[in-house]
Amino acid sequence: MATITVDGREIYAKDNAILIDELLSHDISVPHFCYHPALGKDGNCRMCMVEIEGQKRPQIACDTPVKDGMIIRTKGENISRVKRQILELELINHPIDCPVCDQAGECSLQKFYMDAGLYESRLDTPKNKKLKHVDLGSNVMLDQERCVLCTRCVRFTRDITKTHELGVVVRNDHSFISTFPGKKLTNPYSMNVIDLCPVGALTSKDFRFKQRVWFLKPENAICDGCSRGCSLLVDHNREKYKDDIVFRYRPKHNDAVNGYFICDYGRLSYKKENDNRLLNAYIRGMESEFEYATLKLQRLLKRYNSKALLLISPTLSLEEMYRLKKLAVKLDLSINGYDNTFDEDFGDDMLRKSDKTPNRRSLELLGINSSRQSLERDLKDKEFILFVNRFDTDLLQNLNFEGSIGVLSSVDFTPKDKLDILVPVVSHTGRDGTFINCDDIIQYSQCQINKDIQAAKILDLVEKVFNDGIFTCKAVWESGLEEEPFLNGIKFDSVRFNSIKIEPK
Amino acid sequence: MGIKIVPRYGKSLKDRLYLPAIFGGMKTTISHFTKNLIDTSNIKTECYPEMQPNDITDRYRGVHRLTHREDDSVRCVACFMCATACPADCIFIEAVERTDGMAEKMPAKFSIDLLECVFCGGCVEACPCDAIRMDTGIFTFIAEKREDFVLNKEQLLNNTARKEEN
Numbered sequence: 205m206a207t208i209t210v211d212g213r214e215i216y217a218k219d220n221a222i223l224i225d226e227l228l229s230h231d232i233s234v235p236h237f238c239y240h241p242a243l244g245k246d247g248n249c250r251m252c253m254v255e256i257e258g259q260k261r262p263q264i265a266c267d268t269p270v271k272d273g274m275i276i277r278t279k280g281e282n283i284s285r286v287k288r289q290i291l292e293l294e295l296i297n298h299p300i301d302c303p304v305c306d307q308a309g310e311c312s313l314q315k316f317y318m319d320a321g322l323y324e325s326r327l328d329t330p331k332n333k334k335l336k337h338v339d340l341g342s343n344v345m346l347d348q349e350r351c352v353l354c355t356r357c358v359r360f361t362r363d364i365t366k367t368h369e370l371g372v373v374v375r376n377d378h379s380f381i382s383t384f385p386g387k388k389l390t391n392p393y394s395m396n397v398i399d400l401c402p403v404g405a406l407t408s409k410d411f412r413f414k415q416r417v418w419f420l421k422p423e424n425a426i427c428d429g430c431s432r433g434c435s436l437l438v439d440h441n442r443e444k445y446k447d448d449i450v451f452r453y454r455p456k457h458n459d460a461v462n463g464y465f466i467c468d469y470g471r472l473s474y475k476k477e478n479d480n481r482l483l484n485a486y487i488r489g490m491e492s493e494f495e496y497a498t499l500k501l502q503r504l505l506k507r508y509n510s511k512a513l514l515l516i517s518p519t520l521s522l523e524e525m526y527r528l529k530k531l532a533v534k535l536d537l538s539i540n541g542y543d544n545t546f547d548e549d550f551g552d553d554m555l556r557k558s559d560k561t562p563n564r565r566s567l568e569l570l571g572i573n574s575s576r577q578s579l580e581r582d583l584k585d586k587e588f589i590l591f592v593n594r595f596d597t598d599l600l601q602n603l604n605f606e607g608s609i610g611v612l613s614s615v616d617f618t619p620k621d622k623l624d625i626l627v628p629v630v631s632h633t634g635r636d637g638t639f640i641n642c643d644d645i646i647q648y649s650q651c652q653i654n655k656d657i658q659a660a661k662i663l664d665l666v667e668k669v670f671n672d673g674i675f676t677c678k679a680v681w682e683s684g685l686e687e688e689p690f691l692n693g694i695k696f697d698s699v700r701f702n703s704i705k706i707e708p709k
Numbered sequence: 710m711g712i713k714i715v716p717r718y719g720k721s722l723k724d725r726l727y728l729p730a731i732f733g734g735m736k737t738t739i740s741h742f743t744k745n746l747i748d749t750s751n752i753k754t755e756c757y758p759e760m761q762p763n764d765i766t767d768r769y770r771g772v773h774r775l776t777h778r779e780d781d782s783v784r785c786v787a788c789f790m791c792a793t794a795c796p797a798d799c800i801f802i803e804a805v806e807r808t809d810g811m812a813e814k815m816p817a818k819f820s821i822d823l824l825e826c827v828f829c830g831g832c833v834e835a836c837p838c839d840a841i842r843m844d845t846g847i848f849t850f851i852a853e854k855r856e857d858f859v860l861n862k863e864q865l866l867n868n869t870a871r872k873e874e875n
Contacts, residue, residue: 303788303837304814336813413804413814416789444798 206272211279217270224252224265232278235287235316237294237402238354239266242464243363249294249354251316253286254278262286287320295321297332297377298403299349307404309417313352334380340370341388342468343395343409348380351405357381357397364465365554367391381405393554395472396465399454410472411452415441420451425651426639427453428519428632429470430550431559433641434462435703438474438633438651447656450477450633460645460703467556474633481657482616482628489621494658497627501590501610502669504625505535508588508608514539515579516572517594518561520662521637521649523680525566526688527666528592534670538582541567541574543594557642565640569690569708579603592662593629614659628659635661636677638699640706646694647703648677765846765871770830772847773821773860774868776840778811783866785840787816791832799825800832819862823850846871 217226237249257275334348420439435458485497532539551558587607681696690708787804805817
């Protein structure tokens with residue numbers, strides 16, 4: 205441990221750590237463009253200057269190791285003059301088109317100008333013209349004029365994905381970012397460069413002009429694209445007189461799972477939260493009252509009891525699985541979690557896993573059968589099958605099932621006339637829940653977006669049968685889930701804010 | 710804290726008699742009445758709507774308009790500054806990519822609900838492109854349905870600045 209003094213305040217820092225890391229982790233603002241914790245230092249933007257006592261000139265904090273007894277100043281007349289001058293250089297050729305720039309509101313250049321700049325432009329020569337909208341591929345749009353050449357995107361494709369698609373070409377103030385001629389950004393993590401870009405040079409083609417970022421409300425969630433379960437920020441907004449819409453997913457920094465990045469597939473999977481949602485309940489293909497359909501579903505389960513099978517999806521949360529298992533015991537139903545959504549081409553050695561469901565591990569840990577044989581065994585002499593949060597027509601044809609079919613789904617599909625009952629349920633970001641990922645890390649997805657769609661939460665549907673007042677995840681945990689042996693006494697309150705590795709015996 | 714003693718008025722004999730004040734007031738009324746009766750052309754009251762006000766100043770905040778570029782296309786770039794500044798949340802914008810090279814972005818839809826608008830002028834202040842103004846001088850807006858009070862982009866573009874009379 206080293207003790208350093210920053211602006212008269214003593215802080216404890218790791219010996220030989222990078223100074224900027226320690227300053228940022230103590231909430232001391234250090235403007236920077238090129239430094240990023242995942243990409244390391246590059247030292248090209250010169251924005252993170254600090255004064256170090258004993259050094260003649262200001263030093264860059266991203267390339268200075270911490271030493272015991274350092275005395276550092278991040279404020280003061282001298283250092284703000286230096287920062288202002290660097291910012292002035294960065295902005296010489298910047299088009300300052302913030303009104304049409306999607307980055308406005310989350311732009312480092314804007315923020316640092318307000319913090320450290322605030323000068324009048326001294327420039328009367330024309331600015332350098334470059335290309336304004338270059339489609340780099342993979343939903344990434346490049347505006348070369350806005351670029352500050354921090355090379356974060358270049359270093360991302362060089363060091364993280366190792367695909368080397370981007371580079372800086374041409375010298376001096378004519379430099380710009382580009383792909384090789386005729387080549388495009390093609391790697392499955394390309395869109396991370398949009399988050400990495402501190403300015404509006406790289407923006408998302410998918411999110412382009414959809415919404416100004418200051419209207420968006422971010423919420424924490426877990427990606428349900430594959431069994432990695434990356435931490436997400438779900439940006440949503442309810443515009444006046446409109447429904448609540450999810451506009452984009454962004455990665456949330458989580459060292460235990462995904463670091464700073466997510467894959468493009470996960471990032472674009474927000475679309476299923478808005479589009480093609482099931483809006484009505486149906487009974488035998490006819491539109492029905494939502495309340496009536498939920499009551500009818502209860503009656504069906506109670507009537508068929510031991511002749512009914514719950515075919516649950518590995519996309520359900522741990523709480524929902526636990527409660528459905530309880531329900532199966534109470535009503536003497538069979539429960540099975542067979543699902544074969546594996547995609548061997550999807551998995552890679554970075555984040556993506558071949559298992560494209562977020563919570564298959566919970567099925568195993570809760571002891572719910574999920575093999576094909578068990579499903580065929582369970583399905584013998586069954587007259588009613590209830591698909592929970594899924595509907596696989598292929599599987600149904602494969603199994604030659606002849607009885608009645610019920611479906612709980614958030615996604616709309618056709619035809620519906622073969623189904624006895626179809627009840628809409630909320631989608632992934634519509635309800636909270638915990639998920640156990642492929643590495644046995646348990647995480648809580650907090651996001652509960654309340655859309656105008658009349659859709660049931662599965663916990664609420666189960667509660668209607670039990671009538672025990674257990675509606676929330678916390679209540680489910682306290683009602684017995686936390687005593688499950690694989691959780692080793694982990695409590696809900698500790699899962700809420702942390703990703704915890706469970707060690708099942 | 711000291712106590713401030715407020716003098717009470719109306720205790721004198723003249724005040725309590727009441728009539729001197731009545732006659733004082735009547736004197737003002739009757740003098741105006743006779744003056745206006747003799748010279749009707751100088752009466753301050755206007756016979757609205759036959760007479761329209763002629764004292765609307767340049768700073769008067771009337772119904773909004775969207776301004777044009779030199780080539781008559783819309784000046785607005787859909788930056789949402791007006792919608793952000795609006796305290797009544799009555800500006801509804803949908804942005805779209807602009808392809809004619811004038812700018813990168815333009816509004817596909819731009820509507821203002823005049824029933825919700827409080828005519829504060831915040832949108833005009835906020836606009837970085839001088840694309841919205843309230844200088845039409847329109848001080849009444851009449852419609853038959855609530856929906857008709859929501860001005861769309863075309864209506865706002867068709868509104869023109871108030872012409873200087875005199």
